[in-house]
Amino acid sequence: MTEDITYSIGELAKEFDITTRSIRFYEEQGLLNPERNGQNRIYNKKDRVRLKLIMRGKRLGFSLAETKTLFNLYDSHENSAAQLHAMLEMTHEKRAVLNQQLEDINLLMNELNEVEQRCREDLAELETQNK
DSSP: OOOOOEEOHHHHHHHHTOOHHHHHHHHHTTSOOOEEETTEEEEEHHHHHHHHHHHHHHHHTOOHHHHHHHHHHHHHSTTOHHHHHHHHHHHHHHHHHHHHHHHHHHHHHHHHHHHHHHHHHHHHHHHHHTO
16 A cells, blocks of 8 residues: 655745745645644645646746636536636636737837837937047
8 A cells, every 4th residue: 555645845845946935825825735743734745736736827827816716626626627618718818918918028129129220320420420
């Protein structure tokens, strides 16, 4: 019989390169639910997977509330269509936000290029006049 693998808060913090305070915050937000042995938290494989998903969600721009929604859907309907539909909707919304940000960045880059070009032209004209 194989014993379930468990992790300490320090082990998870080191593995995911985050602070123990962050892990405790995720626990306070209801995203992780470790067992307790006195004052010690004991995290299982499910907690580790959830922490990995939290970190991935953050990289993708998902809020903790959105991540919690997905966890709640999974907990109540494991591998459900509802969870997949929610994930698709969130992905669609994130993609729309990122596309808008990309468009805004491209506009700003064009404006910066124009300003830079005008500055170079004005500087060249001044340097020619001062010769």
